Amino acid sequence: MxxxxxxxxxxxxxxxxxxxxxxxxxxxxxxxxxxxxxxxxxxxxxxxxxxxxxxxxxxxxxxxxxxxxxxxxxxxxxxxxxxxxxxxxxxxxxxxEPLRTDRAEATADSAPVAALERFYAAEANYMAAGGARGGASFAPLAETLAPDVVLHQSPDLPWGGEFYGHAGYEDWARQMSEAFDALEVKDRQLVASGDTAVAICRLVTRSRVNGSTINAPMAQVVRVREGRIVEFRPFYWNAPDYRDAVGSAR
CATH class of the missing domain: 3.30.70.100 (Alpha-Beta Plaits)
Known part of the structure; x- marks a missing residue:
């Protein structure tokens, strides 16, 4: 220090x-x-x-x-x-005055990682049920999110912006459901430090507009409080690909 x-x-x-x-x-x-x-x-x-x-x-x-x-x-x-x-x-x-700091290495069973895994499972079920477009219930997904959750999406993306609370997150999920009929997080590697988890993964999506598939690297930084996600900040590879895939859906 x-x-x-x-x-x-x-x-x-x-x-x-x-x-x-x-x-x-x-x-x-x-x-x-x-x-x-x-x-x-x-x-x-x-x-x-x-x-x-x-x-x-x-x-x-x-x-x-x-x-x-x-x-x-x-x-x-x-x-x-x-x-x-x-x-x-x-x-x-x-x-x-701090004299020395010792920490265990982050492990896959740490609390932030466990919270993120619960979110991914709920998200997969939500999309498999058709998402908002298909009338899927948002409640199981909401259970993994803190009431004051904040989702930060890059303004370069078709769904860019800040989304606040369960209502905001559900609005973003609706936009994704309207743009893609398939969305899956694959090959994820998770690490945690303190209240934060980082996911390195591949995001696979299929466009409702033109049927194109994107299989690209992605990173997500997630902050957790009391077992629920309170902040989400994803980083996508090559935002123009997503703009092309969404096209007239926005």
């Missing part, structure tokens, strides 16, 4: 009955702060003996920037304003 890296441990004792509200607030902040240039990682812990006792473990670079800039970010305002009403005792914040 760089010499300016530090770890902030914050113990947060929450009143009984307020745990769900606290988690919603802290997840909201975590989903924003991970985009900060000095952010490294964060882990939220809960006491095994006290359901209302949490510990937030944050790793950052540049301690001065954290307290002068990061703590004052607008997206923290709601959390900081509401937290005093949720606390049953003052929170405690302590700063540590």
């Amino acid at each position: 760089r010499d300016d890296t530090f770890v902030l441990l914050t113990t947060v004792p929450i009143k009984a009955g307020c745990e769900a509200e606290y988690l919603a607030l802290v997840y909201e902040v975590s989903d924003q702060m991970r985009h900060e240039p000095t952010f490294v990682d964060t882990v939220l812990h809960r006491s095994a003996d006290d359901a209302g006792l949490f510990m937030l473990q944050e790793t950052w670079r540049d301690r001065a920037d954290y307290f002068a800039v990061q703590m004052r970010r607008p997206y923290r305002a709601r959390y900081e304003a509401r937290l005093p009403e949720l606390l049953r005792a003052p929170r405690e914040m302590k700063v540590f």
Whole structure:
């Protein structure tokens, strides 16, 4: 680690009955702060003996920037304003300097990989049932996705854009169902680190418009929270092929 890296441990004792509200607030902040240039990682812990006792473990670079800039970010305002009403005792914040980090190598049974495998199975069943065009139920696929899931699709693609929540994801799935009558993820290799899984695979699709088949490399970066996918960012090979395949379907 760089010499300016530090770890902030914050113990947060929450009143009984307020745990769900606290988690919603802290997840909201975590989903924003991970985009900060000095952010490294964060882990939220809960006491095994006290359901209302949490510990937030944050790793950052540049301690001065954290307290002068990061703590004052607008997206923290709601959390900081509401937290005093949720606390049953003052929170405690302590700063540590990391000395050594050891991690096990990512394995195929890690939680993010397992979540991604569940998604692929549900997606395959959804497409086999005809997708949205064929009236397939989206519910089993939705079970693999967090309610606040975000899907980032490259603007170079016919279905490019940002898709938010189950409704947004279902809209994207409808677009894919209208464009392709077959879609399969093959030869996938999955690795995980922390809350993130990366899939290296081949995407095989068949166009409803002209019957053409694309069999191309693809990578997907997926972030998982509590066993469900909360963020999806796929990377396609040669976007013009997909534009040609979709043609008048868009």
